[in-house]
Amino acid sequence: MVSTYPLIKAVHVHAIGVSFAIFFLRGLLMLARSKYANHAVLRHTSYVVDTTLLAAALMLSALLGQYPFVHAWLTAKCCCSSPTSSQAATRSSVPARSADASSRCCWRSAASG
Secondary structure, eight states: OTTTHHHHHHHHHHHHHHHHHHHHHHHHHHHTTOGGGGOHHHHHHHHHHHHHHHHHHHHHHHHHTOOTTTSHHHHHHHHSOOOOHHHHHHOSSOOOOOSOGGGGOHHHHHHHO
């Protein structure tokens, strides 16, 4: 565990940065109404980076022994996360969300009654 943890954590942290950079770039391209906003290379790179991010997160979870439904913070992170950047960027129309942002989280809505 000691030898693989820093490497997997570094991959995870770098994947976060690359995912954000691609999301930001695609957002700017969409605002500029560029035809490259949905270019296949950007989309597929986003898929690969997000898959790498998820795989690294699962490996870190397994290495640390922290599993969803056992540790509350990880359950909340898994159940209440918003759509990935690639999903949000490729939608043709976004459905209207309720004004209550806490309704997205299963544990918050159950706790509030």
